[in-house]
């Protein structure tokens with residue numbers, strides 16, 4: 001059985017979700033601003049039932065790489081990967097979010113600096129993809145600042161609330177081709 005994950009940088013800790021995280025999860029997730037850039041699997045309003053189902057692993061697999069982002073011990077967001085299979089084995093896509101009270105303080109940049117090098121090695125990845133809706137410049141910026149390279153846009157890839165959006169695609173490649181942070 002592998003050791004439970006705990007990645008730590010001062011007040012920041014990435015660790016597996018726990019059932020006791022429910023109140024902190026609800027406080028941070030039940031915010032209209034959070035869902036604007038996320039898949040509709042992330043509901044709004046975000047109810048206690050949604051939170052319980054998530055923490056029970058019924059929404060997305062709470063595998064080894066699905067971690068709560070904690071600040072001073074309190075969960076305030078999440079980060080995870082979805083791994084490819086078959087000929088896409090060794091690739092994954094990245095998802096992350098924070099409660100709005102924690103935005104624009106450099107926190108997600110610190111999270112990526114901890115999580116990405118670790119998950120590339122731990123999950124045996126050669127490519128990590130992040131897709132960002134065009135109206136989410138903060139997410140694009142944090143990826144570019146932390147070594148992801150923009151590859152282009154998938155046009156009209158998403159229909160959300162009846163509107164078609166392009167998805168900007170960013171990737172981190174393992175090894176010498178990984179970019180230096182901007």
Ligand SMILES: CC(C)(COP(=O)(O)OP(=O)(O)OC[C@H]1O[C@@H](n2cnc3c(N)ncnc32)[C@H](O)[C@@H]1OP(=O)(O)O)[C@@H](O)C(=O)NCCC(=O)NCCS
Nearest residue numbers: 037096097098103104105106107108109137138139141142
């Ligand atoms: C995207 C998100 C994770 C960013 O987290 P964060 O902790 O605020 O990110 P950071 O503070 O590390 O970096 C944000 C960067 O974007 C910049 N930024 C913020 N708002 C911006 C805007 N409207 N336009 C351009 N840049 C912006 C910040 O200045 C910062 O850049 P800098 O480091 O060069 O100053 C957070 O906003 C979030 O959780 N949003 C909701 C969920 C979501 O959209 N997830 C991503 C899906 S792809």
